[in-house]
Amino acid sequence: MAKIDSIEKLTDNRFLNMYLVKGHNSKGYHSNYMVASRAEQIEDLKISTGKNTPDGVIIYAVYGEKKDRVVLVRQYRYPINGFVYEMPAGLVEKGEDYHEAAVRELHEETGLDFELVPADPMYEEPRFTTIGMTDESCATVYGYASGEISDAYAEPSEEIQVVLADREECRRILREERVSLNCAYSLMHFLGDEDPFAFLGK
Structure with missing residues (x-):
């Protein structure tokens, strides 16, 4: 299973923000993955909370x-x-x-x-x-x-x-x-x- 190494918030908008998620998978492949989210902060991302609350x-x-x-x-x-x-x-x-x-x-x-x-x-x-x-x-x-x-x-x-x-x-x-x-x-x-x-x- 892939693992997340770091998350960086790239924008500061009211309704939608971009996050850079760096991680690697079980094959050793390293990814820089862009994620758009309604979350205002990293701790609010579903990555962080583990919860599926409706946006x-x-x-x-x-x-x-x-x-x-x-x-x-x-x-x-x-x-x-x-x-x-x-x-x-x-x-x-x-x-x-x-x-x-x-x-x-x-x-x-x-x-x-x-x-x-x-x-x-x-x-x-x-x-x-x-x-x-x-x-x-x-x-x-x-x-x-x-x-x-x-x-x-x-x-x-x-x-x-x-x-x-x-x-x-x-x-x-x-x-x-x-x-x-x-x-x-x-x-x-x-x-x-x-x-x-x-x-x-x-």
Whole structure:
């Protein structure tokens, strides 16, 4: 098993930092590995804590009386200089439960209210998003959205369009648009089951 020899913090940003991790593996190969992290300090890295606490929360929200639309955001992202479809999501603040974060973030991003659906913890467990370059992990929550779309609570730095997509639109998005990986899998799931949350009771 590989071992870590040293960690150096390279940046001091609010939301994301870079760390240089030096280590060697069982074959004697020495690595200089760049890690992006939400951690503010070395002692906060998952390398240091050994804990998988969620940095963010992903929100799988269904909308409408017939529960036949899914809430998406079409958001501009600098790394691709374009828009991408995503599930609503956001960071979990220090001391905040990720369920509370989901309610807050959905309202901030979309103006909608959110009613959580109880789920077995294995469905909400924090999962690593892009483990090849970051230790970020996100929990996923499920529920029903209601109310009217509004951008009154959105961050000025965000460029977001809220989309209430029925199944036909979900198919079009998957065929024609740029889509984040977790969003694509959620849309496939939404298309496959008449009751999108039936699996939570299994």
